Amino acid sequence: MEINFLRNIGQKIFKEISLVKPQFNRTSLGRGASGDTTFPIDKLVEDRIIEAFEKENIKVNLISEEKGENLVDSSYPTLIVDPIDGSKNAVSGIPFFSTSIAIADGNTLNNLKLGYIINLINGDEFWAIRKDGAFFNGDRIRVNNATSPIIIAFEASSPYKAIKNIIPVFKIANRVRCFGSTALDLAYLSAGALSVFIVPTPSRIFDFSAGILIAKEYGAIVTDIEGNSIENLPVNFDTKTTLLVSTSEILHKKILDLIK
Template sequence: MHPMLNIAVRAARNAGNIIARACEQLDLVVAEQKGANDLVTNIDKEAEQAIIATIQKSYPDHCFVGEEFGVITGENSDYQWIIDPLDGTTNFIKGIPHFAVSIALKVKGKLDQAVIYDPIRGELFTASKGAGAQLNGYRIRSSKAKELKGTVLATGFPFKQKHQMDAYMNIFQALFVHTADIRRAGSAALDLAYVAAGRHDGFWEMGLKPWDIAAGQLICQEAGVLVTDFAGGNNYENSGNIVAGSARVVKEMLKEMRPHLNDALTR
């Protein structure tokens, strides 16, 4: 395992331990509204602090971008860690056991290492640039689906962009009639990890943030998944609109989505 990936795994497990312990006493979790339809808990913040502290022990001069604490600058700006300490906070608050820790590392602006850790199932998805993707140390590959028919897709509702609900529902309907089924589980990081592992044949969501996407993007790409924005380009990190799956599935998804996109969704 790459030394920096090893540290990321250690950080993810430390955060996962905090989250798992908190699951046993959810009545003590303090939740607050940080934005429209956006919750944060004391556990999100504690887990993010644990991640940063673990990484800083080995790399004190690195930079960080975290969902809860924003940007932490370091002397060595070539290394930037992108952290979502608890992706699926609403699930966590409600006691729904589907959420994850997500950590990615960019080196000189390029994704290099990635970890997504599900502390409830004990599933650790990892990837190093050019070295493939793993689940608990075993190589994973994406679905071999060659068409949209018969697929199981994953998605997330635009709960932070409800003004896009009409466009979203039109896209949902256009895709749903061609698939076996569609899942909405509440964690974009795990959705992407599941596409990488072949559990889902494809995924789309709008309005995501860099920390929602970064680790899952690299894990997907290292597992043979095509990742694009809604226009078939590479602007998903900025737009937050992402599609992932095999090349043929993504091609068909984009074809079905295109008639229902507005200008805001194709930027």
């Protein structure tokens, strides 16, 4: 499987959403496997991704926010999908949401092989291939070690608790942002738009898998908020972790010291 296969899926989804605009249909279709409300846009995109793999007869195990986990054969790669990362943004009319697709060829996060994210508003594409680098709209991207300005983004499922825990970090920030799409936060950090991304409450595997591969291949430092490696976490539906992603080791250490 090549990255262009994932890009083709993403571009078709972008075109369909641009024309049909399913995000404005706020009808609840019940709750997906993650426990979150499934909206028509979530189902549409998940269906398109699965249909693409089935059409090409590509055998995979599946981890998806909506359908959950379908482990068919341990010898197959695992498709990790967040059909719409930023669903609440999408149905609220906030133009910041994405599709995130990752492929793992083993049982832990260090086996992530391909990562792909597309911004479903402007079509920006981000992807990474393990040991072959990260790319933004076709151009290779490499870590920017600039020390200023420091722009920190965060995401949290429990904002009150999360903000209390990371307030000390804000004193070194020139700007702080909370955009509402973990995948795009990681993607734009890898494009040089952010210095640090923090998720102080547990993030789900389908939210971050593509993004952390892109960030790692870009050259960013990726750990949990205690500074522990997440490489050996299992590739399964229930995997969750906090995240701290920084564009330099010096900045990463500074953030860890402030959190502690």
